[in-house]
Amino acid sequence: xxxxxxxGGVELVSTHDSLTRSSxxxxxxxxxxxEHSHRIICCQHLPGGKMADLPGTETCPFCRRLAGQAxxxxxxxxxxxxxxxxxxxxxxxxxxxxxxxxxxxAAELNHLEPVVRRAFLxxxxxxxxxxxxxxxxxxxxxxxLGNQVPxxxxxxxxxxxxxxxxxxxxxxxxxxxxxxxxxxxxxTGSPECRSELARRLRTQLEILTAS
Numbered sequence: 253x254x255x256x257x258x259x260g261g262v263e264l265v266s267t268h269d270s271l272t273r274s275s276x277x278x279x280x281x282x283x284x285x286x287e288h289s290h291r292i293i294c295c296q297h298l299p300g301g302k303m304a305d306l307p308g309t310e311t312c313p314f315c316r317r318l319a320g321q322a323x324x325x326x327x328x329x330x331x332x333x334x335x336x337x338x339x340x341x342x343x344x345x346x347x348x349x350x351x352x353x354x355x356x357x358a359a360e361l362n363h364l365e366p367v368v369r370r371a372f373l374x375x376x377x378x379x380x381x382x383x384x385x386x387x388x389x390x391x392x393x394x395x396x397l398g399n400q401v402p403x404x405x406x407x408x409x410x411x412x413x414x415x416x417x418x419x420x421x422x423x424x425x426x427x428x429x430x431x432x433x434x435x436x437x438x439x440t441g442s443p444e445c446r447s448e449l450a451r452r453l454r455t456q457l458e459i460l461t462a463s
Contacts, residue, residue, distance in 0.1 A: 309357045314403040318355060327447045331382075331457045333375040335368055338457075340450050343426060344441030346409045348387035348449055352376050354404035361396070361404065376406050382456035383410055386449070393422065 309315040317324060318337065330338040330350060341349035354372055358364055364372065380392055389410030396406050411418045417425055429436045441449075 330453045335372045336375045345439035348383045348410045350408045352406040359402040385456045386452040
């Protein structure tokens, strides 16, 4: 989809948490998750302003952003969960496309403590549900890659009937957009469209996490 119409008929909201403080609306964690949380080295500031001492964290772009050494545009931050942060992806031709980035620096799902892994996957499912409600896609594509950035992050791509290539992987078209500036602009979406989509997703997540 190339426009940013309100497919879900959702009331827009303008409030959201900054990346540097925890969300008051985060999905309630189980006692077991809280008990294990100290065993996961998260990509946030440690005493003295240093990041967690794990191989690769000092150069990991996600770690740097989660530690406050770099930042996302404020409107692109969709939601802060206990174990992950949801941000609006670059390619809003796929209306509602998001990344869900783990707070823990880990390259593989099996590197997480089981209880934290389950919580991370539950957060991914909540984000997927919000995308479905806000954007009404025909299908959602889930990808957990990490070949370029080996830090756990999900790509959630909504797919629409209006996309003539909806049966093809998104990466074919995105590779073309990287080489064609006019196509890249069209597939990125306007700042106004991106801001509206982020607000719609936050609205749904506020409802889902309050229930």
